[in-house]
Amino acid sequence: MDIKEALKRYFGYKTFRKNQEEIITTAIGGRDTLVLMPTGGGKSLCYQIPAIVMDGTCVVVSPLISLMKDQVEALKANGIEAEALNSTNDFNAETVIRRRCLAGDIKLLYISPERLLVEIPYLLKSMRISLFAIDEAHCISQWGHDFRPEYTQLTAIREEFPSVPIMALTATADKITRGDILRQLSLREPIEFVSSFDRPNLSLTVKRNYSTKEKLNFILNFVKARPLDAGIVYCLSRKNTEKVAKFLRDNFINATIYHAGLTPEQRDVAQEQFKQDNVQVVCATVAFGMGIDKSNVRWVIHYNMPKSIENYYQEIGRAGRDGGQADTVLFYSLSDIIQLSQFSKESGQKEINDDKLKRMQEYAESNVCRRRILLNYFSENFDHDCGNCDVCENPPKKFDGTRYIQMALSAAKRTREKARISTIIEILKGMKSPTVVSNNYHILPTFGVGKNLGTRDWQDYILQMLQMGFIEIVYDENNRVAVTQSGSDVLFGRKTAELCIIDREADTRSVKKKRIQLIIPQFSSPESAGEQSYIEDKNLFEALRKLRRQCADEEGFPAYIVFSDKVLHSLASIKPRTLDAFSDIPGIGEHKTQKYGPRFVTLIKRFS
Numbered sequence: 050m051d052i053k054e055a056l057k058r059y060f061g062y063k064t065f066r067k068n069q070e071e072i073i074t075t076a077i078g079g080r081d082t083l084v085l086m087p088t089g090g091g092k093s094l095c096y097q098i099p100a101i102v103m104d105g106t107c108v109v110v111s112p113l114i115s116l117m118k119d120q121v122e123a124l125k126a127n128g129i130e131a132e133a134l135n136s137t138n139d140f141n142a143e144t145v146i147r148r149r150c151l152a153g154d155i156k157l158l159y160i161s162p163e164r165l166l167v168e169i170p171y172l173l174k175s176m177r178i179s180l181f182a183i184d185e186a187h188c189i190s191q192w193g194h195d196f197r198p199e200y201t202q203l204t205a206i207r208e209e210f211p212s213v214p215i216m217a218l219t220a221t222a223d224k225i226t227r228g229d230i231l232r233q234l235s236l237r238e239p240i241e242f243v244s245s246f247d248r249p250n251l252s253l254t255v256k257r258n259y260s261t262k263e264k265l266n267f268i269l270n271f272v273k274a275r276p277l278d279a280g281i282v283y284c285l286s287r288k289n290t291e292k293v294a295k296f297l298r299d300n301f302i303n304a305t306i307y308h309a310g311l312t313p314e315q316r317d318v319a320q321e322q323f324k325q326d327n328v329q330v331v332c333a334t335v336a337f338g339m340g341i342d343k344s345n346v347r348w349v350i351h352y353n354m355p356k357s358i359e360n361y362y363q364e365i366g367r368a369g370r371d372g373g374q375a376d377t378v379l380f381y382s383l384s385d386i387i388q389l390s391q392f393s394k395e396s397g398q399k400e401i402n403d404d405k406l407k408r409m410q411e412y413a414e415s416n417v418c419r420r421r422i423l424l425n426y427f428s429e430n431f432d433h434d435c436g437n438c439d440v441c442e443n444p445p446k447k448f449d450g451t452r453y454i455q456m457a458l459s460a461a462k463r464t465r466e467k468a469r470i471s472t473i474i475e476i477l478k479g480m481k482s483p484t485v486v487s488n489n490y491h492i493l494p495t496f497g498v499g500k501n502l503g504t505r506d507w508q509d510y511i512l513q514m515l516q517m518g519f520i521e522i523v524y525d526e527n528n529r530v531a532v533t534q535s536g537s538d539v540l541f542g543r544k545t546a547e548l549c550i551i552d553r554e555a556d557t558r559s560v561k562k563k564r565i566q567l568i569i570p571q572f573s574s575p576e577s578a579g580e581q582s583y584i585e586d587k588n589l590f591e592a593l594r595k596l597r598r599q600c601a602d603e604e605g606f607p608a609y610i611v612f613s614d615k616v617l618h619s620l621a622s623i624k625p626r627t628l629d630a631f632s633d634i635p636g637i638g639e640h641k642t643q644k645y646g647p648r649f650v651t652l653i654k655r656f657s
Contacts, residue, residue: 088366
């Protein structure tokens, strides 16, 4: 089967997203690949399409049982043969799965890394395997934000199956982590595909120095403004998850909790209630989220600051996976820094975690477009403001900072890009520190050119340069500063750049002056063929939601596995009145057209 035919038949799309077709073609050609694609960007299709069109079975290594369950349910709902081998299978179910694997009846087999190692000499050696897909591949790296020791043994795949291609996939990995993934998995001449990390459908907002009472009231008003929208509140501690959930329940919001202090059964119930849309809000620690594939999460709130940008980016990525508009809010205070610093001290990787925490703190305190900071962190140059974050909506005053930027970048270049930020500031200030003198940096032309500015001002300006992507910090080479291509353009006069005017009083202004405002939810317009515009019927949308819920209940699926919110918005706008027109809606494949089409078309005709 042609890959585009498979895409339309099973997933209901006519075209691939950026990089997907190249990744799929490379894997089918037998090459190893490393795929970096943001949450909701379509990573799963990159190995699911090859699995469908290639002979044999694709073995997918996945870290969590709940994630396997979601993926398998979604594939079966699209008419694709998939199963998972894990501890939840009883003896009879596992026997059936193993026989089907040996018979070649299963296109995708999901398995944990621990179970994979056990099964290599038995089941896997007896199967015809088309591809190994290593999901959440950042777990293999100690530089990654969710390191798991069991992942480090996956090099056995290359040793035992030298001719089978390997695809490593992750949504969050900086340059260091990517290199570690390639080494640890022994990928053979891999081709790296790095998709844009931009998620323009996510709004980004930071709220600083809110009291507990102010945070709780903001969250309550925020949720009340979205009575039909599911969301997640992330907290650092179990105590806070329980406090926030109780406050919401006391105010008639259907909320539950999820944290490691609950029994496995209690966590399963909470996750299932959220997946099935039986609760609107889950208040959770970071233990929650990786195992959920729920596409209709419309918002994510961080009650406390996460420990790294990788964690933050992955957690906000759980909102708007269907491509529809979603909102994210981060609360940040000094107490979060203190608590996270303590966690870092106890982690056994203090230096790495302190660096990552510092970058997260810089993001929260920045006056630079927040999307630029996120994308530049992942080495993606983004040279314009996004217009969909709180900084862009309330921009700070700026000035032409080209001269100051050129001073700093020139100092970095003249050290052959071997100096750290603190040393560059010493050079600019004309300070003969031991490091400056021992390296002869005091004889550089840039020595002292910036002595008219204070040390703290230079720290702020260089931080802005980092956040705008003019420099990068090479963490695995003594935190040296390297000048990027964007920085070179400014340094050599090809471009000019602005810096934000430093406002020292902004952080100390009274919190009492802040007003907590309702945020009215909006939805992106539906995808449609051609240029014709459509007006969504809100009453029809609600009727479609109820029918989706009914179909899901009949099969024991979460509602979003039947159809995503985005598909329902398209149906409520385009109003297809035939099965052919119904199947043209993006996201509806042949299997779902045959299975659900008659009921949905009948409902649409009644409203039309």
